[in-house]
Amino acid sequence: MKKLLLITLIALLALSLIQCDGEKKKATKELELLGAGASFPYPLYSKMFSEYFKANSIKINYQAIGSGGGIRQLTAKTVDFGGTDAFMKEKDLSATDGEILHMPTCIGAVSVTYNLPNNPELNFTGKIITDIFLGKITKWNDSAIKKENQDVKLPDEKITVIHRSDGSGTSFVFTDYLSKTSTEWKTKVGAGKSLSWPVGLGGKGNPGVAGLIKQIPGSIGYVELIYAEQNDLPVAKIQNKSGNFIRPSLESSSLSAQIDIPEDTRITITDTDAAEGYPISSFTWLIFYKEQSYNNRTKEKAETLIQLLNWMIHDGQKYPTELGYASLPASAIEKSKLIIKKVTFNGTNLVK
Numbered sequence: 567m568k569k570l571l572l573i574t575l576i577a578l579l580a581l582s583l584i585q586c587d588g589e590k591k592k593a594t595k596e597l598e599l600l601g602a603g604a605s606f607p608y609p610l611y612s613k614m615f616s617e618y619f620k621a622n623s624i625k626i627n628y629q630a631i632g633s634g635g636g637i638r639q640l641t642a643k644t645v646d647f648g649g650t651d652a653f654m655k656e657k658d659l660s661a662t663d664g665e666i667l668h669m670p671t672c673i674g675a676v677s678v679t680y681n682l683p684n685n686p687e688l689n690f691t692g693k694i695i696t697d698i699f700l701g702k703i704t705k706w707n708d709s710a711i712k713k714e715n716q717d718v719k720l721p722d723e724k725i726t727v728i729h730r731s732d733g734s735g736t737s738f739v740f741t742d743y744l745s746k747t748s749t750e751w752k753t754k755v756g757a758g759k760s761l762s763w764p765v766g767l768g769g770k771g772n773p774g775v776a777g778l779i780k781q782i783p784g785s786i787g788y789v790e791l792i793y794a795e796q797n798d799l800p801v802a803k804i805q806n807k808s809g810n811f812i813r814p815s816l817e818s819s820s821l822s823a824q825i826d827i828p829e830d831t832r833i834t835i836t837d838t839d840a841a842e843g844y845p846i847s848s849f850t851w852l853i854f855y856k857e858q859s860y861n862n863r864t865k866e867k868a869e870t871l872i873q874l875l876n877w878m879i880h881d882g883q884k885y886p887t888e889l890g891y892a893s894l895p896a897s898a899i900e901k902s903k904l905i906i907k908k909v910t911f912n913g914t915n916l917v918k
Contacts, residue, residue, distance in 0.1 A: 597870055602629040603636020603649030604735045605771040606674055606790045607850045610889050611649065614882050622877075624870060632771060634733020634759045640666065640853055643861050646871055647854040651735020652742075652759050653832035654853065665856040667909070669902045670831050670849040671878055673823050673892040675814035676739045677794045677801040677846070680786040681779050682706065683721060685800040689714040689811045692747030692804075692837075692845075698786060699727055699744070700751065701765035706784065714805075721784075728778045728787030731768025733759040739848040740788045743836040747845075788846075791819075792890040806845040807837055818844035820892035831901050849898070852878070859912045868911045875906050876917075 601611075608630040615626035628649070631639075636648035641662050653668050678690055694710050697703040703710060707720040730737045738759045745752040755761055767782075769775035772793040779785045780797055791814050794801050803811040812818050822835045822843035837845050852875065858868035879902045883893045894902070907917045 597623070597866075598625045598627065599646045599867075599871060599874060600627050600644075601636075601647045601649060601852070602631050602639045602645050603853075604633045604651045604850055605630035605773070606633075606651045606676075606736050606739075606848075607649060607672060607891070608772075609792050609796075610672060610886055610891050613885050613889060614878060617885065618874065618877060618882070622873070624874070626874065630771065632730075632732040632759075633735030633738070637853070640855075643855075646867070647852050649850065650853055651848055651850045652738035653834075653851060664860065666853050667856050667905050668831050668851040668853055669875060669879070669905050670851050670894055670898050671882075672886040672894060673819050673835075673847060673849055674890075675791040675819040675844050675847050676736055676743075676788050677791045677814045678786065678788055678804065679776070679779055679794045679799040679801050681783050681799070682723075686715075686718045687800060687813075688718065688802045690802045690804055692744065695804075696744050696748040696751045698725060699729070699764065699766070700754070701727070714811075723784040726782050726785040727763075727766030728769055728775050728782070728785050729761075729763050729766045730771070730775060732770050734771075735759060735848075735850065736772060736788065736790055737761065739834075739836060740846060742834050742848075743846045746837040791815075795890060804845055806841075806843060807839060808841040810841060812842065812844045814844045814846070816887055816890060816892050818842060819847040820895070822847035823849070823892070823895055823898070827897050827901055829901060829904065831898065831905065854909070856908055857910050857913070858916070859910075865911050868909070868916060872906060872909060872916050875902075879903070879906075 611628050615628060619625055633650035633652050636650050639645045640648035659666055704725055706723045706725055712720055738757060742757040745757040769778045772789045775787045776789050776793045776797045779787050779799060801814055803813045805811050821840045822838040824840055827833060835847050879899050886893045909916050
C-alpha cells in the first residue's frame, strides 16, 4: 500500500513538473516578437534586437525579406511588425484590415557603388545616374561621366547595371530620387519598390546586389551605405539640389532630415533642400497595427511590442551611429512618441 502511494505521489509530482514546464514554455513564447521586412536597416536591427534581448530576455526574430515582403506579411497578420523603407501609400493602407501606423527608427543613405580598376571616388549627377539606369550611357568613358570626373582615368569598358530583383524599399528610395530629378525617369519608369527596369541584372536584397557588383567588373548599382562599406566597395559623391557633390555619410544623411515632419511621419527626404545634405537619404520605418487585439493576440504580447518600440526610439538610438546610420532627430522622436500613444488593445490605449 505504501509502495502504491509512493508511486502515485511520484506520478503526480512528474505531472505537475510537466505542466509547469509547459506553462513556462508558453510564457517564454509569449515574450517573443516576430518581424520581417527591409534589409536596408538589417545590420542595425540585428544589433538593436540582440542588445534588447540581453537587457530584457525578450527575443525579437526579424527576417530581412525586403520592404515589400514586410508589408505583405504585416497585412496578412503573420508578424507582429513589419519593416519598410517606403511608407505605405493611402490606397494600400485603405485596403488593409485595420489601421497601420508608421514609426521611423533611423535615417540611412542609399549609395551608388561600382566595380572599376582601383575603384576611384566618382562624381555623379542625377542625370548621369538616370541615363546609366535607362541604358543610354553604356560605357564608363562616356563624355558625360568624364566631364564630372576630369581627374580620373575612366576605362573604355561596358557598364553593367545591377538593381534589386525583389520588392525593395531601397529601390523606392533610389527611384524616388531619380523621379524627383528626372522627368524622363518619372515618366518612363517611376518610383516604387518593384519596377520594370529598362536594363540590368537583378540581385536579391542589399547583400545580393553588393555581391554581384563585387563579382562583375564594370558594374554599377545601389545599396544601403553599410553594405558598400562592409564589402569594401567605393561610393560616389552625388550632386544635390544646391549643386554640391556630397559623399554619403552619417552626417550628410542626417542633414537631409532637417525638415518639417508630418504627424504620421510618412515623408520622403530624397533630393533634399539642405545645402550639405546627401540627396539619396531616407527614414526607415517599423509598421504595426494600431489595434493590437487581432488573431487571438494577448494584451501581454501587445504590451511587449509597445515596450520594444519605446526602447528603440530612446535607449536604442545610441546604436545607429555605430553602424553608419543617423539617429533620429528630436522632431522625429517626438512624432514617434505620439504614434506609440495611439496603439490600443480592445479600444483602450496601451500608453496613458
